Amino acid sequence: MSTKEKILKTAIKLFSKKGYLGATTKEIAKEAGIAEVTLFRYFPSKENLFEETLSVYSFLPVLKGLLPDLANMPFDKALKIIAHEFLNTLESKKYLIRIMHSEVSNYPDKVHKIYHNFIEEMIKTLASFFEEQQKKGILREFNTNSGAMAFLGMFFSFFNARELHMMKNFKNLDVKKIVEDFIDIFIRGSIK
Template sequence: MNKVESTRDKIITAAYNCFSEKGYLGTSTKEIAKVAGVSEITLFRHFGKKEGIFEAVIRNYSILSELQKISFRIEGASLYDTLKIIAERLYFTLKDRKKFIKIVFSEINRYSDKIREIYKNFIEELDNLIVDILVKYHKKSISKDIDIKIAVKGFIGMVFCYFQTNEIFLCEEVSFEDIDIALSTFVNIFLKALKNM
């Protein structure tokens, strides 16, 4: 890792920690720079504006980077196993980033159009990545009568809603066994829908 990457990574990590504690709106670039151990000018040189830092945090700490790492586990797997791997990675990444996600939820209605656009683009990329994975490895298993992108949104929605209800709204620690049962159920619902089309 060269010095530029190291500085950039330090700023992203500092920003993630600050956003997780105080939110995007409650965190200043000055504070991020201080936590990262760099000058504010260095921060702006790497990311331009605060929105640029937020976008980098989303890219580095989101499910996208996690899903890109799992293709070796998916190759040769059944459609059920592929969906289960995706669901587990999605759920446990959300769980690991719970503090950050909670803050984002509390602020989202006050975000600027630029931040909303960053978030919208992230959702679009996530949908497309999962569609690409399913089409690449399981095209023959997917009915031509189904809109795969809408189906993927529904699948992500089931997993996300389960996380949101238990971890964010109810503040409950869900056992690994209960998570496994829920995710297996969501996968089976999704597979049944694919077969009935």
């Protein structure tokens, strides 16, 4: 494992445990087994480290990796794969997400911008997949950014209720069935 990978792995661990505000670069460097000055050679600031951590350990690289394989797949099957991977990524990062939600109002403007840019890029990436489906005649015309927000929002709301708010009635739900139901509603709507 390279020094950069070691720093990122340690950063995600400490950001997940202590949050962005609680984890210091000194702690990250110490736990990674390097000097703090070495950390700053790779990441000039804590904000840069946070941004790189999000870009490596978030759903965005997963989504970008999936899309080429999904391009010629039936649309409903592609959406199921995206939904399951999104939920799996959220589940694996639930401690980081929980801490980020609790401290986000205290983030400096730079960190807010990093976080918002990351979410916007994820939406744009999924929207580009929807645009390709529109060009193929599979999807009707609609605002693909709104479609991407709606799609990801359904699953994030489910994750949020189930894992972050720990709502008991959501814990016993069959995730596979929820994915199928949400995708059916997303594709077909709710009008009879």
